[in-house]
Amino acid sequence: MSEENSSCCQPEASDVVSAYELIKDKVKHTPVHSSASVNALLGATLFFKCENFQKVGAFKYRGATHAVLKLNDEEARKGVATHSSGNHAAALALAAANRGIPAYIVMPENAPAIKKKAVAGYGGIITYCRSTQQDREETLRVVQQQTGATLIHPYNNINVICGQGTAALELLDEMPNLDVVIAPVGGGGLLSGTATFIKGQYPHVKVFGAEPINADDAFRSLRDGKIYPSLSPSTIADGLLTSLCPLTYSILRSKCDGIFTVSEKGIVNAMRLIWERMKLVVEPSSAVPVGVIAEHPEAFRGKRVGIIVSGGNADLDHLPWLDQSNG
Amino acid sequence: MSEENSSCCQPEASDVVSAYELIKDKVKHTPVHSSASVNALLGATLFFKCENFQKVGAFKYRGATHAVLKLNDEEARKGVATHSSGNHAAALALAAANRGIPAYIVMPENAPAIKKKAVAGYGGIITYCRSTQQDREETLRVVQQQTGATLIHPYNNINVICGQGTAALELLDEMPNLDVVIAPVGGGGLLSGTATFIKGQYPHVKVFGAEPINADDAFRSLRDGKIYPSLSPSTIADGLLTSLCPLTYSILRSKCDGIFTVSEKGIVNAMRLIWERMKLVVEPSSAVPVGVIAEHPEAFRGKRVGIIVSGGNADLDHLPWLDQSNG
Numbered sequence: 001m002s003e004e005n006s007s008c009c010q011p012e013a014s015d016v017v018s019a020y021e022l023i024k025d026k027v028k029h030t031p032v033h034s035s036a037s038v039n040a041l042l043g044a045t046l047f048f049k050c051e052n053f054q055k056v057g058a059f060k061y062r063g064a065t066h067a068v069l070k071l072n073d074e075e076a077r078k079g080v081a082t083h084s085s086g087n088h089a090a091a092l093a094l095a096a097a098n099r100g101i102p103a104y105i106v107m108p109e110n111a112p113a114i115k116k117k118a119v120a121g122y123g124g125i126i127t128y129c130r131s132t133q134q135d136r137e138e139t140l141r142v143v144q145q146q147t148g149a150t151l152i153h154p155y156n157n158i159n160v161i162c163g164q165g166t167a168a169l170e171l172l173d174e175m176p177n178l179d180v181v182i183a184p185v186g187g188g189g190l191l192s193g194t195a196t197f198i199k200g201q202y203p204h205v206k207v208f209g210a211e212p213i214n215a216d217d218a219f220r221s222l223r224d225g226k227i228y229p230s231l232s233p234s235t236i237a238d239g240l241l242t243s244l245c246p247l248t249y250s251i252l253r254s255k256c257d258g259i260f261t262v263s264e265k266g267i268v269n270a271m272r273l274i275w276e277r278m279k280l281v282v283e284p285s286s287a288v289p290v291g292v293i294a295e296h297p298e299a300f301r302g303k304r305v306g307i308i309v310s311g312g313n314a315d316l317d318h319l320p321w322l323d324q325s326n327g
Numbered sequence: 328m329s330e331e332n333s334s335c336c337q338p339e340a341s342d343v344v345s346a347y348e349l350i351k352d353k354v355k356h357t358p359v360h361s362s363a364s365v366n367a368l369l370g371a372t373l374f375f376k377c378e379n380f381q382k383v384g385a386f387k388y389r390g391a392t393h394a395v396l397k398l399n400d401e402e403a404r405k406g407v408a409t410h411s412s413g414n415h416a417a418a419l420a421l422a423a424a425n426r427g428i429p430a431y432i433v434m435p436e437n438a439p440a441i442k443k444k445a446v447a448g449y450g451g452i453i454t455y456c457r458s459t460q461q462d463r464e465e466t467l468r469v470v471q472q473q474t475g476a477t478l479i480h481p482y483n484n485i486n487v488i489c490g491q492g493t494a495a496l497e498l499l500d501e502m503p504n505l506d507v508v509i510a511p512v513g514g515g516g517l518l519s520g521t522a523t524f525i526k527g528q529y530p531h532v533k534v535f536g537a538e539p540i541n542a543d544d545a546f547r548s549l550r551d552g553k554i555y556p557s558l559s560p561s562t563i564a565d566g567l568l569t570s571l572c573p574l575t576y577s578i579l580r581s582k583c584d585g586i587f588t589v590s591e592k593g594i595v596n597a598m599r600l601i602w603e604r605m606k607l608v609v610e611p612s613s614a615v616p617v618g619v620i621a622e623h624p625e626a627f628r629g630k631r632v633g634i635i636v637s638g639g640n641a642d643l644d645h646l647p648w649l650d651q652s653n654g
Contacts, residue, residue, distance in 0.1 A: 031358055033380070052606040053360070272643060279379040279639035281606040312606035316599060322644065 010251050011158050013200020016165035016193060019066045023163060026065050026098065028054050030167070032174050035278050042293050044300040047178065048274075049171040052282050052312025056090045056122070058239075059167050059190055059310050060154070064091035066163030067152045068099050076101050078148035083129075083136040085111040086239060087311055088154035093124030104149050106140045114315075155189030156245040165193025171306050172198065178205050181306040182289040185209035185218045185259060186240035188248030194308060195255035209252070209259035210289040212267060217243045219259040222252060236320050237267055239285035239310060260299070262291035268320045270294060274309075283314045337578050338485050340527020343492035343520060346393045350490060353392050353425065355381050357494070359501050362605045369620050371627040374505065375601075376498040379609050379639025383417045383449070385566075386494050386517055386637050387481070391418035393490030394479045395426050403428045405475035410456075410463040412438040413566060414638055415481035420451030431476050433467045441642075482516030483572040492520025498633050499525065505532050507627065509616040510635040512536035512545045512586060513567035515575030521635060522582035536579070536586035537616040539594060544570045546586040549579060563647050564594055566612035566637060587626070589618035595647045597621060601636075610641045 033048045051059040068080060079102035082092050089105045096103035105124040107116060108131035119126055129139035144151060152160065167190075168181060181198055185191045188209075195207040211218050215233030221244050230243035244252065262270075271287035274280050286309045293300045360375045378386040395407060406429035409419055416432045423430035432451040434443060435458035446453060456466035471478060479487065494517070495508060508525055512518045515536075522534040538545050542560030548571050557570035571579065589597075598614035601607050616634045620627045 057606060275608050276643055279384060279608040281602050281608055316603055316646070317649065319643070319646070319649075322646075322649070 009158075010254070011162050011196050013197050015158070015162045016169055016197040016200075019159070019162040020166040020169050022069050023062060023065045023166065026069070027062050027166070029170060030054055032171060033278060033280065038273060038277050041273070042290070042300070043297055044293060044302065045304045046290075046293070047171070047175050047304070047306045048278065048280070048309050049167055049306060050280065050309050051167055052280060052286065052309050054311070056087060056094055056118075057311050057313045058087035058091065059164055059308065060087040060091035061095065062166050063157075063160035063163035063189060063193070064088065064095040064152065065098070066166075067157060067159040068092070068095040068101070070159045071150060075150050078150065079104060080152045081140060081144050081147065081149035082106070082152050082154065083140045084154055085115050087313060089115070089124065090118045090122055092152055093119050093122035097123040102147070102149070104143045104147055106136055106143060108136065155187035155192070155242075156247050158247070161189050161193045161196065161248070161251070163193065164190045165197040167308050168194040168197045168306075171308070172202055172205070175304075175306060176202070177304060178202075178306045179303040180206040180208060180300065181308070182208045182210050182292060183308040184237070184240055184285050184288045184310050185211050185252075186215075186285070187242040188218060188244045188252055190308060190310060191256060192248045192251040196251060199255045206257045207255065208257055208292075210292040211259055211261050212237045212240060212288060213261040213263055215240055216261045218252070219261050221249060222256065222259055235264060235267070237285040237288055239283060240288065260292040260296050262288055262295050266291035266295045272321050280309070281312045281314055282309055283311050284320065286310045286312070336485070337581070338489050338523050340524050342485070342489045343496055343524040343527075346486070346489040347493040347496050349396050350389060350392045350493065353396070354389050354493070356497060357381055359498060360605060360607065365600060365604050368600070369617070369627070370624055371620060371629065372631045373617075373620070374498070374502050374631070374633045375605065375607070375636050376494055376633060377607065377636050378494055379607060379613065379636050381638070383414060383421055383445075384638050384640045385414035385418065386491055386635065387414040387418035388422065389493050390484075390487035390490035390516060390520070391415065391422040391479065392425070393493075394484060394486040395419070395422040395428070397486045398477060402477050405477070406431060407479045408467060408471055408474065408476040409433070409479050409481065410467045411481055412442050414640060416442070416451065417445045417449055419479055420446050420449035424450040429474070429476070431470045431474055433463055433470060435463065482514035482519070482569075483574050485574070488516050488520045488523065488575070488578070490520065491517045492524040494635050495521040495524045495633075498635070499529055499532070502631075502633060503529070504631060505529075505633045506630040507533045507535060508633040508635070509535045509537050509619060511564070511567055511612050511615045511637050512538050512579075513542075513612070514569040515545060515571045515579055517635060517637060518583060519575045519578040523578060526582045533584045534582065535584055535619075537619040538586055538588050539564045539567060539615060540588040540590055542567055543588045545579070546588050548576060549583065549586055552580075562591060562594070562611075564612040564615050566610060567615065587619040587623050589615055589622050593618035593622045599648050607636070608639045608641055609636055610638045611647065613637045613639070
């Protein structure tokens with residue numbers, strides 16, 4: 001299926017179940033944590049699905065693994081390709097390595113050394129480009145022409161979305177009596193997979209997105225009925241900088257119950273709360289749902305709330321509460 | 328039993344089993360984590376028993392809970408007392424609150440505000456003293472005279488030691504095929520409980536202590552056959568500043584297979600490794616066993632090693648790798 005046509009056909013909950021059958025022996029079944037003191041502070045009962053403990057430290061490994069396993073042998077032989085400097089690149093590199101096929105990753109030259117090292121460490125074949133969107137896409141096109149590799153987009157891809165939805169599948173399997181599930185939203189892959197599974201199998205459970213106010217394009221897109229690009233977003237939640245694509249937009253339009261936004265200060269406070277009270281290293285994007293609950297308490301009071309903790313790849317040299325107090 | 332006489336009679340593995348029966352519904356059954364990348368780096372297969380997820384964020388809650396539950400009703404009514412500014416004080420306060428009895432905690436006036444707040448938050452009744460050892464003990468004596476409360480020493484107490492040993496019980500129950508178990512050693516309560524259980528029920532499993540070189544009094548005590556006091560220790564592993572007591576010394580003499588030491592740099596590197604690769608917030612003391620493995624690889628290569636992760640109460644405003652690079 002081409003990326004362009006994929007928006008016409010939405011996945012169903014059964015596709016997430018099928019994805020899980022395919023990947024369940026390859027991904028970590030991550031634990032669900034909770035904290036009495038955090039519950040007392042926030043006035044709701046929270047269940048944290050800890051994808052920070054997933055391989056490569058993020059839920060992205062689920063979608064990448066599923067997309068890689070769905071390739072036929074001929075496609076697989078030529079490998080996979082993407083442009084990314086984040087968790088998706090590392091996830092795709094490891095998923096490809098586990099199938100014994102090449103992963104071609106286009107990264108900007110100025111990407112952090114630690115991210116280059118992570119992708120290379122998982123066996124990814126890196127091609128550097130300049131950091132403009134145009135140069136990334138052009139470089140990726142050249143790489144694909146040379147190799148015949150299949151593009152695995154980080155979220156504009158049904159197989160990726162169905163893989164991401166398996167975190168919610170595991171969560172609801174363990175905790176079926178939830179009132180609400182919240183996931184962070186950037187490009188919308190995680191939230192789309194989550195909503196697809198839950199609205200198909202647990203239609204009474206509300207599904208909300210959580211987004212930084214400073215990158216609220218998904219909130220505005222769903223409110224106004226058209227996709228807004230994410231223009232110069234400025235947030236510490238660096239996993240949520242991207243904007244919706246037609247596929248994720250159409251899924252969220254029909255299956256997401258709404259998007260809540262949260263301030264930067266709210267994200268930092270929530271991140272610190274999770275580290276301090278729950279002893280979990282989570283990246284800023286993962287703190288966005290907790291920040292939402294703290295800033296919109298009336299919507300969650302007394303509810304049983306599942307939270308998809310997206311990942312744990314925080315920069316341990318720049319903790320936001322220290323940067324703030326120093327800055 | 329008075330604290331003074333307790334060194335004459337060592338607990339047995341069956342006492343740890345009995346302790347577990349008493350406390351198992353009160354404490355968290357903590358998970359065991361592992362990491363392929365950490366294993367590859369260290370050349371051994373490590374299983375982390377995550378007491379950082381225990382209530383109050385540390386294994387200390389096991390021993391405190393056991394000691395509180397072992398009091399008869401008459402003793403319990405008068406409450407419990409200790410002098411401590413660390414995890415034991417918070418653990419005893421919460422354990423007492425859960426039985427509905429008072430906990431009298433003697434703390435130095437200059438203890439960090441966050442620790443005072445934690446103890447008060449769990450319902451502990453704080454009496455402040457000057458920070459000298461003499462003033463702490465004198466103040467505690469006065470508090471006990473006034474209240475009739477039972478002293479619960481953080482490690483010179485068989486009930487506390489048997490409670491601490493229940494972390495090893497859960498670990499071996501889940502992972503019976505270990506070659507070695509390592510626990511950090513300060514006063515020796517955790518290591519004594521660990522060795523008591525393992526040598527009774529899994530005698531083929533080696534039990535080692537892990538200690539900072541800069542606070543190596545337990546290492547020297549076992550080597551030379553006499554208790555050395557911990558004189559002006561200087562280590563970031565602030566849970567390991569205390570020295571052995573006759574009770575823990577006698578248990579470790581007969582049941583611990585040895586103590587390894589690690590440099591301060593090794594502790595910092597190990598702590599960062601656990602945060603970065605395993606996404607676990609652990610306190611410096613908890614990193615000491617991993618530091619030991621990194622600095623003594625020949626002793627652990629190819630082995631299946633259980634590690635008691637003692638706690639997660641790290642100071643998020645002063646991460647040692649940042650303090651070092653700034654300092």
